[in-house]
Amino acid sequence: MKTYFISGIGTDIGKSYVTALLIKALEQAGVTASSFKLVQTGASSQAISPDIHLHRTISGQSLDELDADAVGESFSFPASPHLAAALENTIIDTNKLWHAWQTYVQKRQRDIIFCEGAGGIFVPLTSQTLTIDWIIQHPMPLILICNAMLGSIHHSIATLEALAARSYLPFLIIYNPYPNDEPIITDDSAHFLKQYCQTHFPNTYFFHLDDLHDITALLRNNE
Structure with a gap:
């Protein structure tokens, strides 16, 4: 079983959409795949994370009883996890997130399982812990999503440089x-x-979303 963490250069980058397409492409290639949402905000009272619901809908997978457990924490207010939690008078227990993730992975039993973060890679989970801190504490290969918004070049390079510093x-x-x-x-x-990544970060693969065949081959063969 392989696990990957999916994050982005910011909010509204298309992480959930890309995650769903990866699951669909892997399943079509004969690789069983699934997903987990680390923290969901803006969830209202839904029993299943909206992003997990989107993953299943786009990938063509049916919802099942395990999908209710496919999220570490869920909050109603659509904001950064630390703020969404504070508005419900609580603080996210990052150890609980890890336990929820590990439990889901063991129950789901797929060839590849993606853990999708909330917002960008430096989004705070608590006042002391950023998403990147959690990933470093619980290492898994990182898939970074960037997009075509005006400013994407700056945000992508700034994110990469900040990750390199860590x-x-x-x-x-x-x-x-x-x-x-x-x-x-x-x-x-x-x-x-x-071109920038090939020059400055040659050990990081870079693919356009249109290259799903090559991406799925890479994910399947990565050791």
Whole structure:
């Protein structure tokens, strides 16, 4: 069994959409796959995480009883996890997140399971712990999602440099061509970031989301 952590360069990057497509592509290639949401915010009173529901819907998987446990913590207010928790008069127990993740992995038993974070890689889980801190404490290969928004080049490079400073570079970067408001920006950003990563971060793979076949092969064969 292989596990990967999926995060992004910010919020509304398309992490959940990309995660769902990865699951679908892996299943079509004969690899069993599933997902877990580390912290869900903006969840209202739904029994199943909205992002998990999206994963299952897009990937074509049916919801089952284990999906109610496919989230570490869930809060109603759509904000950073530390704030969403505070508004419910609680503090996220990061050890509890790890236990929930491990329990789900053992119960789900798939070839590949993705753990999707909330927002960007430096989003705070508590006043003392950022998402990257949690990942470093519980290492797994990091998949970083970037996209085509205006400013993506800056946000992507800033994120990579900050991760390099913590000696935890992504295993894989996936470029999501969203929102494709200006195709010339979408195409140029993809080209620039790929070239930049090849030069400055040669040990990190960079793929466009259109390259799902190559991405799934990489995920399957990674040791």
